[in-house]
Amino acid sequence: MKTDKADQITTVALMYDGENAPTITARGRGHIGEEILKIAEENNIPLHEDAELVQLLSQLELGDEIPRALYITIAQVIAFAYIISGKYNI
Numbered sequence: 001m002k003t004d005k006a007d008q009i010t011t012v013a014l015m016y017d018g019e020n021a022p023t024i025t026a027r028g029r030g031h032i033g034e035e036i037l038k039i040a041e042e043n044n045i046p047l048h049e050d051a052e053l054v055q056l057l058s059q060l061e062l063g064d065e066i067p068r069a070l071y072i073t074i075a076q077v078i079a080f081a082y083i084i085s086g087k088y089n090i
Contacts, residue, residue, distance in 0.1 A: 009029070011036040021066055024066070025063075026062070029058075048080060
């Protein structure tokens, strides 16, 4: 997930293993955010832009599980990623 704010990219990467709550695996702003985005694109990782969600998630530490209050929102993002990556057909 990424957002552009004041010409500075902020990126948060999540990992979901299908069993546990998704966790924060990377986050960065500016150059680091751009590098995370580049690595995701090179590896065909689905991307989703949501400035408010990135703002919330960027406050978490690496390895933290997403808060329960964001489960539905993140489930929608994961469903979106599954559909565009071909892991699930509608």
